[in-house]
Amino acid sequence: MSSGFTKLAVWLMALVIIGSTSALGQSSGGRLTGKVTGNDGKPLVGVTVSLINQTNSDSRQTRTRADGSYSIKLGNGAYRISVTAPYEARFDRGKAAEYGTFANIICSAPQVCPTLENVIIDGTERKLDFPVVDRTKAVTADGKPVAPPPPNTREVRDRWRYLFPDYDRYGDQGARGRDVPFRRGKWYNPYDQNKIKGDIPVIGNDYFVILSAVSTTGVELRRTPSGNNVSSANPDSNNFFGRPESFSFNQTLQLSFEFFKGQTTFKPRTWAVKISPTFSIPNYLNARENGIVNIDVRRGTTRTDTQVSLEEAFAEVKLFDTNKNYDSVSLRAGIQAFNADFRGFLFSDNNLGGRVFGAFSNNKSQFNLAYFRQIEKDTNSGLNSMRRLRPQDIYIANFFRQDFLTKGYTIQAVAAYNHDRADTHYDQNGFLVRPAVVGSARRHSIKAGYLGFNGDGHIGILNLSNSYYYAFGEDDFNPIAGRKTDISAHMAAVEASIDRNWLRFRASMFFASGDNDPTDDKARGFDAILDDPNFVGGQFSYWSRQGVRLVSTDIGLVQPNSLLPSLRSSKIEGQANFVNPGIFIYNVGVDAEVTQTIKTVFNANYLRFHRTEPLEYVLFQPGVRHEIGYDLSLGVVYRPLLINNLTFTFGSNIFLAGKGFKDIYTDRPRNCPIPNFCTGDVPNPSKPQYTLFSQMKLIF
Amino acid sequence: MATKLNNSARIKLVVLLIFACLMVAALWKSDTFGRQVAAQGATPPPAPAPAAAAATPEPPRLEGCIKCHNNIEPMHKYTATGDVYDKLVDGKDAQGMSCTACHGGNPAATTAKDAHVQPKFPKEWGCKNGECGSNNPERSNTLLAKESKEFVRFVNPSDFRVISQACGECHSDENHNVSRGMMAHGSMLWGAALYNNGGFHMKDTQFGESYNEEGIAQALIQQPAPSREDQAKKGHLPFLEPLPRWELSQPGNILRVFERGSRRRLEVGNPDKEEEPGKPDKGLSPRGLGTGNRTDPVYLGLQKTRLLDPTLNFMGTNDHAGDYRAAGCAGCHVIYANDPSKAASGPYARSGNQGFSESADKSIPRLESGHPIKHQFTSAIPTQQCMTCHMHPGTNMVATYLGRTWWDNESDGKYMYPQDKQINPSQSDEIRKLDKNPEGSSLRGLWSDSVFLQKTGTSDFNAQLKNVQFADTHGHGWMFKNVYKKDRKGNLLDKEDNIVPSGDPNKWNKAVHLQDIHLERGMHCVDCHFRQDSHGTGILYNEPRAAVEIGCVDCHGSVKAKANTITSGPAAMPPPRGEITQRERANKPVIGRDLTRLRFRAPDGRRLPILEVLTATTARNKKCNDENGKPIAFKAGDIVQNAIVESGKCWKVTQTVDTVTTGNVDYNEKSSYAKTMQRDNKTWGDAKASEEMLAHRESSMTCYACHTSWVTSCFGCHLSMEANRKTPMRHNEGGDSRNFTSYNFQVLRDDIFMLGKDGTVTGHQVAPVRSSSAVLVSSRNQNREWIYSQQQTLSAEGFSGQAFNTHVPHTVRGKETQTCSDCHVSKDKDNNAWLAQVMLQGTNFVNFMGRYVYVAATHSLDAVAVTEHTEPQAVYGSNLHKLAYKDNYEKFVREGRELEEVYENKGRPEVLQVQVRGEYAYVAAGKGGLRVYDVAQIDHKGFSERIVTAPVSPLGQKFYVDTKYAAAVAAPSTLAVDPTRWRTVRNDDGSLKQVPPDEALRLNAEAKAAGKAAPAVNEEGAIHPLYAYLYVADREEGLILVNAATLLDGDPRNNFLSRSLTYNPGGALTGANNITIAGNFAYVTTAKELVIVDISTPLQPKVTAQITLNGPKSVAVQFLYAFVVDADGLKVLDIREIQSTGAVRLVEGAMVPLKHAHDIYVARTYAYVANGEEGIAIVDVERPEQPRLDQTFNAEGTINDAHAVKVAMTNASLYGYVADGKNGLKILQLTDPETMPNYAGFSPRPEPRLIATFKTKGEAVGLSKGLDRDRGADESGNQIAVFGRRGARPFAYEEVMRMLRTNSGTGEFFTVSDQPVK
Structure with missing residues (x-):
């Protein structure tokens, strides 16, 4: 009973509060009553009487009762009275005095006066009787129903869906896929205008939806050095190195759903939400040795796995416009793509974080203040593994300034901080990646700061892209050094090119400092946070594309999609390692726009280690030389329709091992003390390393 | 017992007590008690009328409005019987309308706060503490469409949205016609811009502006639908649609940047690793036309530029002298002070140009811009009122009628740009200034400063100038200069064609200011464009002249006969049935209104006919003075026009036939020479010669082909778009978005004269041609990169977008007309260049070189x-x-x-x-x-x-x-x-298709032979x-x-x-x-x-x-x-x-x-x-x-x-x-x-x-040679540039020859002399 009473009391109180507020809003008023009759003088039921306050435009309605009467309470003021369709009131100009002192009768024709104005409500009850006619029952003199005149206007509430007339400008309906104006989109055609691609709002004028799907199909055949490990797939094999070829097939499908308020391009978005579930179906690898696809050699040499991930899941809100140039500042929180510099040297990932970004001074300056809490990555697909967060915090602030010194050249300053805490983590295939299994594999934390200065654009006829980073901080226990180390490392990159009509001649250089003393308390090798660079050939070059493992350790000489010989266990799952050999890469290249639809990219790189001491130390192999080798690559991008919805990419590269590389990957000691004694199988790198890949990208 | 109360019971008690208190409080505040409180309050309600009071007549109770606005002028000044009201009577005007009958609000209230309607957007209406500004706000754009109907009516009962509750009640025809007229829907502007620049492929416009009562855009539909014939020959349109959203427009002009092939869209602060330095992705959208930024800038411009707006749907921008006006009926019929010149403003000139009120209503602030001069309707609408809209572009006919055109941004520039240091506007300055004046040069000049602007045009300012004289009105912040008579070398000329020395301190008075002669005589626009021309007919028209009923001959007659006083323009309509019969009997045209029957209300309340054909009696009684103040001598048979604007004025209308009739007091030898010259280039003087014999036939030439003193030409309008501009959309739903196009006229000339063939609606007559701006387009993207720069456009069917159009220059002069040698080879053979210009072949003079x-x-x-x-x-x-x-x-x-x-x-x-x-x-x-x-x-x-x-x-x-x-x-x-572009053809079932150009020409030739409407609807030549x-x-x-x-x-x-x-x-x-x-x-x-x-x-x-x-x-x-x-x-x-x-x-x-x-x-x-x-x-x-x-x-x-x-x-x-x-x-x-x-x-x-x-x-x-901005046709008569009226074109080769050779172009080449050869 007690609870029942409490409920009742709360309800009553709520009622009273609501009642009193509404009463407060309407401090004084009166009542309008009256009777509505039909043409024949009989009362009409169910006529909606509409009243509009003439000063504040408030609209009120009431319906007549069975006796034709109506009654409505109104605040003080002047009202316009009419009835809604199908009825129409008939006020009588002759009775103006009866209607009130100020009565104003509005007529659309003589004797057709459906509106009465200046019905004054001033605290008393007013009575107002009037007749109405049913317009649907209007008849002409000879008894036929009056047909309404054909409309001479048509409301166009939605100007987005104007159907332009068909227009075939050259009489060929847009042959060979040429774009022709006024072509109507279909929902299943992602290229032309489409409501589900955000061209047309889904609600009102400001709410849009973008649905998209990206399918990427890749096949790759490669040869990279691989260890023979503990159990060779080939029972007769007794070599230190295994058979290096492998084949992979990769199918990913990214669906994405985006909903936003604003406009596709003509306004910064007021807010947006986007979610992109991504499926790796499947990720297939066929290697030729055991222990590659999984630490468990019983798993054999092939692996097929699938992965579901969210590569984007964020909400964005515009905080404010900075000026009338439509520069604005927005906040984006959630899983999002972010690239910290022009070429992806430091951090380029889709990950969980918050980012305030924006522009000012007519978009001349842009900035980001970003924080990322890394989601663990899936080992094989590289996608976000939605299972756990990693104890790693990344802070990045950067600032862009366009037209620096000269028009068309943008500079950028970056400050970043990577706090990667001590942790233990085994990857999907069972390998321990944190801490890395090298030296003293102990959990350790890294606090690394980065200061960078980058540039991109052109100065006169010279295209220029340049980058410099200084890394500093500490690793509380570097596994190679076996001690706490202070980080002090550098990275520099510069690419210069000149365009000559359809050709671009390029030369570039990349440098990451190496550590000359792996065991001291200084770590001088440069490592990034999570790099994914497009440089010296990008995805087409061997060194950049392939991960090369250091056999006999569980670390990589270089990680896939990285240029840094960082000796990490894994780029995406491991920790940064600043005790590494560092690298010099010298590149020349030519890009050619062969046709409107085909672009080719040729690169020749020469690579050298900066310092080999860390390698010698890790491999227990003295005398590793500096030369890594030559990396030649050719890439072709083909867009048969000259549009993005279908793209083919073909790449091939060949890596000719240099002396240093051979030193690492040959099981024959360079200086065999006894001739012929050391002869084993043909050393692994003596055959050129290569990649052949092709990719098809379909975008809806 | 109280002691036994446990905690829970105590809580219940407290709750009940609170409840009871709240109940009491609520009731106290609610009506039950409130009524009594109100009754005892400071403002008692009107006492209920005791029954006895009804017996004795009581003075009518005045609306509360009168308490503050007691001296306000009556909106209607005349009663139906011609009584003139100077003041409100019992709070009502001459038509018995009270304040609230039009404005709404609460007539019973006696405080502004209770009486006035409250806006939905108080900030925009300048409201503070519930009190709103009474002047029209600056640049309100689409505010009227978004406001509540009540408030729109309160501000302006004549607004089209609410007109049916006010003006439309009595003036229902006018309501219907005006709200469907050109001045409301403005379709001709949109149509020309879209077709000429390739944005839309139909020359007859498809888009116009209109709003319903709720402020929502609406299509206008012609009922009943016009026949194919009326569409083709009279320019009637079946419908007008609101503009489609420009975000979805698909570019008609595929400049390189609009081509397919774009790879990506850029994100703020998130660089794309694939982007190549020094070679940005040039595309506007990786997807198809009409996605991303791959849209048509013309559609965007129509929504955003100030060039083509506002129409009567919205009020003037109210931010410069020349911009003050209301919307709807009041847009014309309520006069604002915009120009202190007598010629432009007539009796309103003394009110200045600041939009100040002179109302006797003391509640209206005096020195505040944006108020009408008086709270009163008038039909005496001065030319300047028309100019508040018809200044777009500044080369438009109202400007030329006033003898003005845009200033060229250079002449006498030392007074217009800072002398000490150049202005380098900041980004925010740019946006602020362009919002007021969309012309880019103003950013560098002094005239973007309103204090300076106000000085220009005053006599003090003009006195120091040596090359130009400015008008004292500045709609949109623009500078208008006077045009003076010059010879071909550029020397100023006086009335007698003597050179006025450039150093003469009095040169501006000596040189002839080339105002239209009608203006000079005191005629305002409305003295020629009467009710129908202004209000329209309710029919949707495709071009302005299709909607005009008046023609020169209606008042001036022809070479053969005096004026029949019946309107004969393309929009001339049948009169009432009875009148048709009368005319049939009198052998007069049955189409057109009789101007002697058309009456207007003179300021003294009398209704006067526009034209009078004097009889002996009326000639004796008619008393009028000429412009010199001398009484005009009238005689029977004279045609006299009564002035609508200038009170008490009338004119004897010169009859063309009189000027060619020897012995007549108006006989003029040159007029006779020109009008009676026969095709042999020898015989003249016989006014009765058959039409066939005459060289200048009325049927094939417009009067103003010769009676034009000068033609304005805007050669090169640079439409330069900036992505990073937050600017309002000025039509439909409003709202801000990216992109703004400033416009920048480059070469403005008044030194040339061009002729061509008029359009189909206007009968393919010979008419003056002008450059329609020779548009060049540029665009800067979000990174401020010029993705295209100073590019020409192409019209939909393949002609160059450096457009021309036939037009009525409205620069009629008696003496300064075009003479013989202006169109034919002179006897000195010294006009070869001039004739090249006349024939639109261009003269390589105004060419555009660009950056x-x-x-x-x-x-x-x-x-x-x-x-x-x-x-x-x-x-x-x-x-x-x-x-x-x-x-x-x-x-x-x-x-x-x-x-x-x-x-x-x-x-x-x-x-x-x-x-x-x-x-x-x-x-x-x-x-x-x-x-x-x-x-x-x-x-x-x-x-x-x-x-x-x-x-x-x-x-x-x-x-x-x-x-x-x-x-x-x-x-x-x-x-x-x-x-190579195909042409649009209308099938018999009304559907459209495209056919090869040859096929289209063939179809049109066949239809022409059969007297049918042209199937290739744009009627373009080859x-x-x-x-x-x-x-x-x-x-x-x-x-x-x-x-x-x-x-x-x-x-x-x-x-x-x-x-x-x-x-x-x-x-x-x-x-x-x-x-x-x-x-x-x-x-x-x-x-x-x-x-x-x-x-x-x-x-x-x-x-x-x-x-x-x-x-x-x-x-x-x-x-x-x-x-x-x-x-x-x-x-x-x-x-x-x-x-x-x-x-x-x-x-x-x-x-x-x-x-x-x-x-x-x-x-x-x-x-x-x-x-x-x-x-x-x-x-x-x-x-x-x-x-x-x-x-x-x-x-x-x-x-x-x-x-x-x-x-x-x-x-x-x-x-x-x-x-x-x-x-x-x-x-x-x-x-x-x-x-x-x-x-x-x-x-x-x-x-x-x-x-x-x-x-x-x-x-x-x-x-490289510069772009030919004045070349509409080549030396063989092939058309190159688009013409802005359907069926209009430059002269074909044979037509040029007709002007050079006798015998219709096949005989000898002849030369002409400007002096009549006896």
Whole structure:
């Protein structure tokens, strides 16, 4: 009973509060009553009487009762009275005095006066009787129903869906896929205008939806050095190195759903939400040795796995416009793509974080203040593994300034901080990646700061892209050094090119400092946070594309999609390692726009280690030389329709091992003390390393 | 018991107590008690009327409004019987309307707060503490559409949204007509802009503006639907749709940046790793047309620019003198103070131009802009009221009627730009200023400051000016200048055609201000455009003149008879049935309204007819004074017009027939000479001669083809779009978005006259033609990169978008008309250049060079930046540069006038000659043959290589045609023309389809023969196939034709050029060194001859004439003559018969010896010859058969290797561009408003001055010619540029010949004298 009473009391109180507020809003008023009759003088039921306050435009309605009467309470003021369709009131100009002192009768024709104005409500009850006619029952003199005149206007509430007339400008309906104006989109055609691609709002004028799907199909055949490990797939094999070829097939499908308020391009978005579930179906690898696809050699040499991930899941809100140039500042929180510099040297990932970004001074300056809490990555697909967060915090602030010194050249300053805490983590295939299994594999934390200065654009006829980073901080226990180390490392990159009509001649250089003393308390090798660079050939070059493992350790000489010989266990799952050999890469290249639809990219790189001491130390192999080798690559991008919805990419590269590389990957000691004694199988790198890949990208 | 209360019970008790208290409080506040409280309050309600009071008459209770607004003027001044009310009577006006009857609100309230309607958007209406401003807010844009109906009505009961509750109650026809009229829907503006620039393919407009009661856009539908016949011949439209969202518009003009192939969209702060430095992705959207930024800028402009708005749906911008006005009926019928000139404002002139109120209503603030002069309707609407809308563009007919046009941004600029330091506006300044005045130059000038602006136009300000005189009204912040009578050399003339010396302090009073004579006599717009012209008929029309009922003859009569006083214009409507019968009996036209029956209300309340045909009695009683105050003598039969605006005024309307009737007091010999001249060019004076005999037939000529004193021409409107501008949409739903297009007129002239054939609605008569702005477009993206720069547009069916239109200039004068020699060859043969202009062939004078001058520098193609980047785009080192960019100019001069910014591409193997058209440069590359360079990215700061010979390898396109030795290349026109576009045809069932151009022409010819409406609805003529080719003069191979049409079709994948034809009959063209295309002929110079090749069938050329010369180098064609330079000098060819018989005559004795002549360029009456080591020879060719060396200019010997010369115009000045061989590029200022008082003439004598130089690496041997902005047709009468009225076009060849030869163009060439030959 007690609870029942409490409920009742709360309800009553709520009622009273609501009642009193509404009463407060309407401090004084009166009542309008009256009777509505039909043409024949009989009362009409169910006529909606509409009243509009003439000063504040408030609209009120009431319906007549069975006796034709109506009654409505109104605040003080002047009202316009009419009835809604199908009825129409008939006020009588002759009775103006009866209607009130100020009565104003509005007529659309003589004797057709459906509106009465200046019905004054001033605290008393007013009575107002009037007749109405049913317009649907209007008849002409000879008894036929009056047909309404054909409309001479048509409301166009939605100007987005104007159907332009068909227009075939050259009489060929847009042959060979040429774009022709006024072509109507279909929902299943992602290229032309489409409501589900955000061209047309889904609600009102400001709410849009973008649905998209990206399918990427890749096949790759490669040869990279691989260890023979503990159990060779080939029972007769007794070599230190295994058979290096492998084949992979990769199918990913990214669906994405985006909903936003604003406009596709003509306004910064007021807010947006986007979610992109991504499926790796499947990720297939066929290697030729055991222990590659999984630490468990019983798993054999092939692996097929699938992965579901969210590569984007964020909400964005515009905080404010900075000026009338439509520069604005927005906040984006959630899983999002972010690239910290022009070429992806430091951090380029889709990950969980918050980012305030924006522009000012007519978009001349842009900035980001970003924080990322890394989601663990899936080992094989590289996608976000939605299972756990990693104890790693990344802070990045950067600032862009366009037209620096000269028009068309943008500079950028970056400050970043990577706090990667001590942790233990085994990857999907069972390998321990944190801490890395090298030296003293102990959990350790890294606090690394980065200061960078980058540039991109052109100065006169010279295209220029340049980058410099200084890394500093500490690793509380570097596994190679076996001690706490202070980080002090550098990275520099510069690419210069000149365009000559359809050709671009390029030369570039990349440098990451190496550590000359792996065991001291200084770590001088440069490592990034999570790099994914497009440089010296990008995805087409061997060194950049392939991960090369250091056999006999569980670390990589270089990680896939990285240029840094960082000796990490894994780029995406491991920790940064600043005790590494560092690298010099010298590149020349030519890009050619062969046709409107085909672009080719040729690169020749020469690579050298900066310092080999860390390698010698890790491999227990003295005398590793500096030369890594030559990396030649050719890439072709083909867009048969000259549009993005279908793209083919073909790449091939060949890596000719240099002396240093051979030193690492040959099981024959360079200086065999006894001739012929050391002869084993043909050393692994003596055959050129290569990649052949092709990719098809379909975008809806 | 209380002690037994446990906690829970206590809580219950407390809750109950609180509940009880709240209940009491609520009831206290609610009505139950409130009523009593109110009754005891300070403002008691009116006491209930006791029954006894009804017995004695009580003074009517006044509306509460009167308490504050008691002195306000009655809105209606007259009763139906003509009583005049000066004040409200019992709070009501002459029609018995109380305040709230129109405005709504609460009539019972006695405080403003209770009485006034409250807005939904108080901030926008200037409300503070519930009190809102009573003036119209500045730039309210679409605010009226968003407001509540109640409030709109409160502000302006005549607004179309609420009109049915106010004005429309009594004026229902007017309500219906006006809200569907042109001034409301404005469709002609949108239609012209869309069609001329390729945005939409239907010439009859499809889009117009209208709103329903809720402020929602609505389509207007014509009921009943007009017949095909009425659509075709009367310009009636079946419907008008609201503009579609521009975000979805699909670009009609596929400039390079709109082509397919974009890869990505950029994100703020998140760089794309794939982006190549120095080669940004040029695309606007990786998806199809109408997605992302791949939209049509024209649609965007229609929503956002200030050029085409506002219409009567919204109020004026109320931010400048000239912008004050209301919306709806009040837009015209309630007068605002906008212009203190008597001519423009008539009786309202004394109210000034600040939009101040003079109402007796004391509650209206006095010194606050944006109020009407009085709270009163009038039909006496002064011209200035019309001007508040019809100033768009500033070359429009109301401006010209007032004898005004836009200022050119240069003349007398030293008073208009800061003298001490140039203005470098900040970004926020730019946006703030452009919001008020959308013209880019104002950012650099003083006139963007409203205090300064207010000074201009005053007599004090004008007194100091030496070249222009400003009007004292500044709608949109613009400057309007007066137009004065000038001779062709640019000298001011007085009434008697005497030259007024430029130094004369009283020159502005002596020179004739070319106001329309009707204005001069005191007539305002409404004295000619009566009720129907202004209100419309409720029919939707496609062009303004289709909606006009009045014609000149309606008042002035014809050569044969006095006026029948019945309107005869295209929109003339049948009168009431009874009147038709009467007219039938009187043998008068049955269509049209009788102006003697049309009455208006004079200020004294009388209803007067507009026209009166005086009888003996009425002639005696009629008393009126002329403009000099003298009584006018009337006689029976005179036609008299009563003035609507100027009270008590009337005019005797001159009858044309009287002016040609000898003995009549109005007889004028010149009038008779002109009007009765017969087709034999001899006989005149017989006014009764049959129509067939007359040379100037009323049926084929508009009156104003001759009775026009001047024609305005806006050559080159630069529409420059900026992505990063948060600007409002000025129509429909409103709201802010990106992108704004400023507009920047470049060359405004009043010195030329052009004629053409009028459109179908107006009967294909001969009518004056003007340039419709010659639009050039540019656009900057979010990174402020010029993704296209100063590009021309193409109209939907393939003509160049450098549009023209036939129009009524509204510059009628009695004396300053066009005379015989203005249209025919004069007896002195000194008007060849003038006639070239009249026939729309262009005169190479107002050409557009733009920011980049393309120089053939032997080793490379150089694009040299020669102007400032912002508006006004002053040429470096020029007078305008000094005015508008003082600091930059001084630095430039200090540094030796050397140009610095250049983009080049190395020649392959060399660059001998260049012609740019659109986004391509055509190069004669010697052994390299023809080479096409892509110059689309010339202004794009993101590109490191801005000129490329081939964006992709030869596998993907072929931008060259190998020839043995290409010495020269000619594009048939600098205008982009696309002959391959199909034409839109309406099927019998009303549906539309496109057919090949030939098919469309055939269908229309068939329909015309059958008297039916044209199926090819745009009624465009043919585009000559010769415009599909490039013409190469090859030293060894002769003439080579290359089809270049694929470059224009928006598909980058089919750009493979190939040779279509090689032509060298019998080696006649071997040794070809230069080529010029003029009409159907190619003029090829070889070592010994000038060979003229007929290319009227391009792929079957034939040699028409071969003229032996001494090493000819270059040819320039102007109308009837060609000028050629060879080793002897300049020689003249008479080519008048070339198209008829093929005869070409070397004019004997017409020779100017020049030793090193390389190149000739003829601009109006001067030929500019690049004369090698002697510099530039300027030859006076006003009389082509007597050329005369006027002067040689070599800039003190520094121009000493002149190879080529071109001329172009920027703002008010003419510039010469010289390819000076080893010295590089030289720029000369040829005319200068600062130093030459006659700079604005048709062809002032140039006074060259070297202003800038650029040293090319190789020898500068050629220059690209500027864009021909005044060339609507070629020498063979082929139309090149689009015409803005359906069916309108330039003269065909035969029609030109008719004006030159007797016997309808087949007889002898004749000459004319302006003095009647007795």
